[in-house]
Amino acid sequence: MADVPHVVVVGGGFAGLWATRALASAPVRITLLDRGNHHLFQPLLYQVATAGLSAPDIAAPLRHILRGQPNVTVLMGEAVAVDKAARNVQLANGTSIAYDTLLVCTGATHAYFGHDEWAPHAPGLKTLDDALAIRRRILTAFERAEAETDPARRAALLTFAVVGGGPTGVELAGTLAEIAHHTLRKEFRNIDPDNTRVLLLEAGPRVLSTFPEALSAKAMRSLARLGVDVRTGVPVSRIDASGLMLGEERIDAHTVLWAAGVAASPLARTLDVPLDRAGRVAVEPDLTLPGHPEIFVAGDLATVKWGERLVPGVAPAAKQMGSYVARVIRARLTNQAAPPPFGYKDFGNLATIGRRAAVVDLHGFRFSGYFAWAFWLIAHVFFLIGFRNRIVVLLDWAVAYWTYQRNARIVLGREQK
Known part of the structure; x- marks a missing residue:
């Protein structure tokens, strides 16, 4: 598949995995890069922290999930920078991965409101x-x-x-x-x-x-x-x-x-675009990086308008963004009209107390x-x-x-x- 477009997906969370699976039959080769070897169901992470569930109960190896998708290569590694001019992703081990299309969805980390010593x-x-x-x-x-x-x-x-x-x-x-x-x-x-x-x-x-x-x-x-x-x-x-x-x-x-509090992954800073207070990227309506239609940003890393509000950083939103990015890529591959701007479908809020x-x-x-x-x-x-x-x-x-x-x-x- 060396002659088909190369899509690099950085992050195996909800946005990255949903985009990857939605491109299963597309004429592309995909490299899915993640620091870990698994997809994590974060909404139940607190159950592992409080001894209710074991780690494998809410996680699954990415290779196993994608074993039936031959156009995907899964790599375990940490992306540290994106070189937009050279169109490659630089890894912590000193290597790089070239891309034709890039999806960055590395999620969020903890934010201590200026008190990292805590x-x-x-x-x-x-x-x-x-x-x-x-x-x-x-x-x-x-x-x-x-x-x-x-x-x-x-x-x-x-x-x-x-x-x-x-x-x-x-x-x-x-x-x-x-x-x-x-x-x-x-x-x-x-x-x-x-x-x-x-x-x-x-x-x-x-x-x-x-x-x-x-x-x-x-x-x-x-x-x-x-x-x-x-x-x-x-x-x-x-x-x-x-x-x-x-x-x-x-x-x-x-x-x-x-x-x-949470803050966007530090990888966003290497994109050299304005970020909001939480370090997230303000993307275009089609979730692309301003001035770079070949780069998509999704999930907790993206700031997306939703009427007068912003799309919340929740799993359903990340899944919808990942699926939407796949639709845009498919439209480009077939020279069809691009889908309308991303629209978030709110399915509601849930929280358990005990x-x-x-x-x-x-x-x-x-x-x-x-x-x-x-x-x-x-x-x-x-x-x-x-x-x-x-x-x-x-x-x-x-x-x-x-x-x-x-x-x-x-x-x-x-x-x-």
């Missing part, structure tokens, strides 16, 4: 490595508390603070409360996990700010029933190795988790509680990659529902904090 003390959740490190930190805190004799240090070990009241923060806080008050019951001799303190800290006026106020209020009540201490309206002003400052209040906490508690907003059809939780569960299982993953996740969730047990409670590696 990162070692408040890890974020974007990758499987992050999830496993957070799981280790959570489980080790209980183990250290069991051996601790000083009451103040023990209290700090049993204090968990989640910074950021979006869906990830709400899901983390609710699950941490369930672990403490149900999963670990009767397993320790020197501590009572019921004494665990879980805080959810949101600088804005309410949690789940992208949801209607009524659903946000219901989420707050569900969190309170789980025993989560929700604080809103006061920003975190400092995070260190022993805790944080919430305004002027000192909170001693061994485990602080970051769910407050056992039998969730909130759902589907174009004004809003509900919460058990039925919302069941809807959330079905939707997430449906969109998982692979039949095996769907079955395993369903079985794990069924066991957890009836027993409160979390079967992935294995501490791997050594805690660094």
